[in-house]
Amino acid sequence: MGKIISFSNQKGGVxxxxxxxxxATYVAKAGKKVLLVDFDxxxxxxxxxxxxxNQLVKNCYDVLMGECSPxxxxxxxxxxxxxxxxxxxxxxxxxxxxxSMLARESSLKRAIDPIKxxxxxxxxxxxxxxxxxxxxxxxxxxxxxxxIQSEFFALEGLSQLVNTIKIVKQRLNPALTINGVILxxxxxxxTMSKQVTAExxxxxxxxxYTVPVPRNIKLVESPSFxxxxxxxxxxxxxxxxxxxxxxxxxxxxxxx
Ligand code: ADP
Ligand code: MG
Numbered sequence: 001m002g003k004i005i006s007f008s009n010q011k012g013g014v015x016x017x018x019x020x021x022x023x024a025t026y027v028a029k030a031g032k033k034v035l036l037v038d039f040d041x042x043x044x045x046x047x048x049x050x051x052x053x054n055q056l057v058k059n060c061y062d063v064l065m066g067e068c069s070p071x072x073x074x075x076x077x078x079x080x081x082x083x084x085x086x087x088x089x090x091x092x093x094x095x096x097x098x099x100s101m102l103a104r105e106s107s108l109k110r111a112i113d114p115i116k117x118x119x120x121x122x123x124x125x126x127x128x129x130x131x132x133x134x135x136x137x138x139x140x141x142x143x144x145x146x147x148i149q150s151e152f153f154a155l156e157g158l159s160q161l162v163n164t165i166k167i168v169k170q171r172l173n174p175a176l177t178i179n180g181v182i183l184x185x186x187x188x189x190x191t192m193s194k195q196v197t198a199e200x201x202x203x204x205x206x207x208x209y210t211v212p213v214p215r216n217i218k219l220v221e222s223p224s225f226x227x228x229x230x231x232x233x234x235x236x237x238x239x240x241x242x243x244x245x246x247x248x249x250x251x252x253x254x255x256x
Contacts, residue, residue: 002035002119003253004112005179006137006144010161012128015147015184017044018219019242020125023145025228026246028082032120032255035074037085037112039137040127041092046084049077050226053088060087063111064094064136065101070115079228083119091133098132105132105172109140120255130164138168143179148200150186150193150212155203178207179252182245186212209248213241 007020020036028034038045038060043053053059062068063085074083098104112122124137138144144165148154162178169176181204187193201208213219216238222229229239250256 002033002116002122003143004116004122004124004141006124006126006134006141007147008126008134008137008144008161009146009148009158010128010130010134011149011157014149015182015213016040016128017048017125018223019145019147019182019184019213019245020123021045021048021223021228022219022230022238022242023246023249024082024121024123025079025230026243027121027249028079029230030246030250030256031081032250033081033118035083035085035115035119035122036077037108037122037124038087039091039108039124039133041087041089041133042127043086043088043091044223045125046086046088047226048223048228049084049086051075051077051084051086053086056086056088059090060085061090061094064091064107065097066107066111070111074115078231095132098136105135105139108136112140121253130160134164135168138165138176139172141173141176143177145179145182146204147182147184150183150196150200154196155199158203178204180249181208183208183212185215187215188212209245211241211244211248213238213245216241 007016024034024036046053058073063070126134126137218233218236219238222232
């Protein structure tokens with residue numbers, strides 16, 4: 001049965017999508033069957049794989065609302081073993097449309113459960129909020145990966161996220177755990193980065209992945225070519241970090 005892992009942090013621009021795209025890619029390259037669910041209405045993961053988000057006949061919104069099967073929306077990517085469930089701005093309406101639905105927190109879980117067996121891992125790229133979409137992702141998930149940008153305000157808001165995870169675990173999804181924390185846009189030359197990292201370690205302990213992802217322009221460029229970094233700049237430091245992270249991830253999941 002596939003394990004569902006949400007990439008979540010209510011802060012925008014911390015590296016959720018970059019981490020989801022590139023970890024999914026390297027885990028797929030390691031021979032695992034992976035599905036990436038684009039669960040942010042901005043559709044950055046979708047366009048990051050060169051899928052035209054404005055030409056989708058159906059997208060993750062329709063799946064979430066129970067209007068079609070995920071099988072009608074999932075498309076393969078250029079990476080072997082990696083599929084994507086794309087979305088676009090339509091998904092933004094779900095925050096409102098779900099409110100009146102029965103068991104509105106578990107709509108994603110209901111939609112995805114039937115195809116769990118088709119994959120080893122299902123990664124969910126969450127939007128930058130703690131609204132109904134993120135709640136649906138957490139209810140559907142086995143665990144959460146929290147990307148954190150190593151900068152001054154990094155820890156602000158994190159207790160709110162951790163608390164939300166705790167509440168979901170208590171009330172809706174007892175099996176939910178934190179898989180780990182990824183340090184993104186890390187700059188080891190600054191005292192600031194070092195101090196913030198020390199704080200993050202104090203808070204999350206051995207949940208923190210020991211491979212930080214440095215600032216790397218290749219990670220910024222590759223989505224504009226519609227490919228993960230390994231197909232744009234396989235020798236870059238960004239690519240090397242996500243490759244190493246994928247290895248640590250698989251070790252943590254006892255999947256090596
Ligand atoms: P989120 O999904 O949390 O909003 P993104 O993954 O979209 O964050 O990243 C936000 C911005 O930062 C994007 O422009 C992305 O290209 C850039 N970025 C992400 N990771 C790195 C990195 N390691 N080095 C440099 N830029 C990065
Ligand atoms: Mg994003």
